[in-house]
Amino acid sequence: MPFLRNVTRGRGIPDERLEVVGEHYYLFGGRSPINDQCRALIAALEKEFADRGLETPIYWGNRNWEPYLTDTLQQAGADGHRRVLAITTSAYPSYSSCRQYRENLYDAGHDTSLSIDRIRQYADHPGFVTASVDAVRAGLAQLGAEGHDPASARLVYVTHSIPSPMAEASARATRGYESWHRAVADEVTRQVAAATGVDYAGGHDSDLVYCSRSGAPGQPWLEPDINDRLRESAADGTKAVVVVPIGFISDHMEVIYDLDTEAAETARELGLGFARAATAGTHPAFVAALVDLVEERAAIARGEQPEQAVIPGAEIGAVVCPVDCCLNLRQPDRPALCQR
Ligand SMILES: CC1=C(CCC(=O)O)c2cc3nc(cc4[nH]c(cc5[nH]c(cc1n2)c(C)c5CCC(=O)O)c(CCC(=O)O)c4C)C(CCC(=O)O)=C3C
Numbered sequence: 001m002p003f004l005r006n007v008t009r010g011r012g013i014p015d016e017r018l019e020v021v022g023e024h025y026y027l028f029g030g031r032s033p034i035n036d037q038c039r040a041l042i043a044a045l046e047k048e049f050a051d052r053g054l055e056t057p058i059y060w061g062n063r064n065w066e067p068y069l070t071d072t073l074q075q076a077g078a079d080g081h082r083r084v085l086a087i088t089t090s091a092y093p094s095y096s097s098c099r100q101y102r103e104n105l106y107d108a109g110h111d112t113s114l115s116i117d118r119i120r121q122y123a124d125h126p127g128f129v130t131a132s133v134d135a136v137r138a139g140l141a142q143l144g145a146e147g148h149d150p151a152s153a154r155l156v157y158v159t160h161s162i163p164s165p166m167a168e169a170s171a172r173a174t175r176g177y178e179s180w181h182r183a184v185a186d187e188v189t190r191q192v193a194a195a196t197g198v199d200y201a202g203g204h205d206s207d208l209v210y211c212s213r214s215g216a217p218g219q220p221w222l223e224p225d226i227n228d229r230l231r232e233s234a235a236d237g238t239k240a241v242v243v244v245p246i247g248f249i250s251d252h253m254e255v256i257y258d259l260d261t262e263a264a265e266t267a268r269e270l271g272l273g274f275a276r277a278a279t280a281g282t283h284p285a286f287v288a289a290l291v292d293l294v295e296e297r298a299a300i301a302r303g304e305q306p307e308q309a310v311i312p313g314a315e316i317g318a319v320v321c322p323v324d325c326c327l328n329l330r331q332p333d334r335p336a337l338c339q340r
């Protein structure tokens with residue numbers, strides 16, 4: 001509960017909702033998997049830094065639990081560092097996935113003399129897509145091993161639902177939360193089709209659905225919910241699905257509870273074959289992509305114009321966000337870093 005209160009501070013989420021969410025954590029030992037995921041990612045990044053001869057140390061700070069970002073930045077300053085480059089564990093534009101991190105960097109950095117930059121929004125980097133393509137192929141293989149026909153499975157891409165006004169605000173200065181997810185989903189589908197020879201899109205848009213809605217029932221949030229879509233798919237004659245959590249970079253609680261527990265149960269009730277594709281986690285292509293993004297940002301800071309890898313037709317995320325990027329609709333004047 002103290003962690004959940006930190007996450008939702010000032011956002012009017014009632015305690016009853018937090019108690020329900022707390023029960024999800026109790027199913028997994030009463031703690032989030034996220035710190036272990038961060039430790040594993042940092043170890044993989046350290047190895048990739050070492051392999052490339054980069055001697056820059058990596059620090060780790062959380063927004064809502066220990067180790068807190070404020071303490072981490074104090075420590076970095078005390079250790080004699082002057083410049084910090086933030087790698088956020090969130091890949092898309094939207095208030096919750098972009099500006100909120102930049103606000104927290106402002107708050108945590110503001111009594112230090114550190115200068116703080118951030119890598120660009122990166123979901124449409126080819127390395128992130130490669131990780132999802134491999135994960136979908138493994139999911140299809142799993143369905144095959146369980147006696148389903150992988151060629152007739154449906155790919156269901158899933159991300160965190162957000163309030164509709166937040167989604168609209170994300171589309172002012174970028175193509176927006178939904179559009180970024182569609183670009184990633186379409187490219188994953190295209191590459192899976194190229195690798196397997198099966199046209200999983202069949203001329204349709206990728207199936208993009210949402211999980212983890214919270215907020216009052218009357219408020220509009222992005223839909224459809226994954227469970228509703230599974231029911232519709234079963235009714236349409238789908239026999240098996242690969243659920244692809246492109247909205248998350250690792251197996252957070254939303255993935256292990258909302259997908260692996262809840263959506264998997266819905267699929268079981270419907271008699272649908274169900275495979276959950278892995279998140280990017282420490283996939284080598286993803287780890288290499290993050291280090292490429294670090295090197296890219298450093299080159300930009302030196303005044304160079306590095307090549308910026310992106311999937312075909314997608315938007316290159318901002319390293320310095322426009323001032324109206326992913327607006328905070330509740331507190332529009334709250335200061336944030338990495339913007340102009
Ligand atoms: C877009 C997005 C991401 C993905 C981008 C990113 O990764 O940043 C994300 C990640 C995460 N969200 C997390 C946890 C929670 N998010 C909540 C609530 C909310 N999330 C929202 C959005 C997002 N959230 C929103 C619009 C709310 C409503 C309240 C508010 O506007 O603040 C609540 C309150 C209870 C509830 O309402 O469910 C909890 C506990 C954890 C940790 C999980 C773990 O412990 O493994 C992670 C990684």
Ligand SMILES: [Fe+2]
Pocket residue numbers: none
């Ligand atoms: Fe969240």
